[in-house]
Amino acid sequence: MADDNTGAQGTGDRIPTIIVDDLHIVYRVHGAGSGRGSATAALSRIVRRKASPNIREVHAVKGVTFTAYRGEAIGLIGSNGSGKSTMLKAIAGLLPAERGKVYTDGQPSLLGVNAAMMNDLTGERNVILGGLAMGMTNEQIRAQFDDIVSFSGINDKGDFISLPMRTYSSGMAARLRFSIAAAKSHDVLMIDEALATGDRQFQKRSEERIRQLRREAGTVFLVSHNNRSIRDTCNRVLWLEAGRLVMDGPTEEVVKAYEAKIRGK
Numbered sequence: 001m002a003d004d005n006t007g008a009q010g011t012g013d014r015i016p017t018i019i020v021d022d023l024h025i026v027y028r029v030h031g032a033g034s035g036r037g038s039a040t041a042a043l044s045r046i047v048r049r050k051a052s053p054n055i056r057e058v059h060a061v062k063g064v065t066f067t068a069y070r071g072e073a074i075g076l077i078g079s080n081g082s083g084k085s086t087m088l089k090a091i092a093g094l095l096p097a098e099r100g101k102v103y104t105d106g107q108p109s110l111l112g113v114n115a116a117m118m119n120d121l122t123g124e125r126n127v128i129l130g131g132l133a134m135g136m137t138n139e140q141i142r143a144q145f146d147d148i149v150s151f152s153g154i155n156d157k158g159d160f161i162s163l164p165m166r167t168y169s170s171g172m173a174a175r176l177r178f179s180i181a182a183a184k185s186h187d188v189l190m191i192d193e194a195l196a197t198g199d200r201q202f203q204k205r206s207e208e209r210i211r212q213l214r215r216e217a218g219t220v221f222l223v224s225h226n227n228r229s230i231r232d233t234c235n236r237v238l239w240l241e242a243g244r245l246v247m248d249g250p251t252e253e254v255v256k257a258y259e260a261k262i263r264g265k
């Protein structure tokens, strides 16, 4: 169980880290409908500044508003396609807002299942690259290297860290990604389903690390379909459906309502 359940209300003297104000995100899918369309046709349209005849819009986030505070671990729940990953990407600045605004204090780091790793490079090289990408110095990476590898458990069954990432199972790769990201304290750390691919033992270890990151005064977002992970880690939950915020409150209250809705289906 998470160590407190303050939920969304009662701001007191809490420090906001993320403010999402009436956020709308729209994807535009080019070439939807009639086949793929050729690159030549697309280029000619660009040159003549003509719009593509078949652009489809997907309104993935529809007017979401909330404020996240320092020290909170916020779970994002909701059925497939409800807009959870889209919202994290928008908070990380990877997707432009169609309408509304996202204000952030510090640089949010998004750790997704597809977080960039170089598959042809060894795990070892990826630890170094990942550390550099997060703004760590060579010395900091060197000092933390053994801890990162040991946290990931990659070398538990042999010397895998010196093998290319493409030889890792999806669970092993996810563990290494999480271990790299968790090596640094983040102002805002957003984790998209990273815990789902690790085994239960690794999940427990990463949940403890999330609680620690939260104690270190950052804000953690966790997208997960595993309600146990959400219950064990988060003090507050946002429930999204079809791009809209259905509920925002203390973990137990929101997860219970979500489970009741699923059972009632």
Ligand SMILES: Nc1ncnc2c1ncn2[C@@H]1O[C@H](COP(=O)(O)OP(=O)(O)OP(=O)(O)O)[C@@H](O)[C@H]1O
Pocket (backbone or CB within 6 Å): 027, 028, 029, 058, 059, 060, 078, 079, 080, 081, 082, 083, 084, 085, 086, 087
């Ligand atoms: N790159 C994209 N281009 C067009 N539409 C997209 C794209 N990515 C997501 N969508 C659409 O946006 C909506 C929200 O998707 P999103 O991935 O944010 O949902 P999610 O809640 O994270 O789902 P899941 O639980 O399955 O991971 C869906 O309708 C999806 O089809």
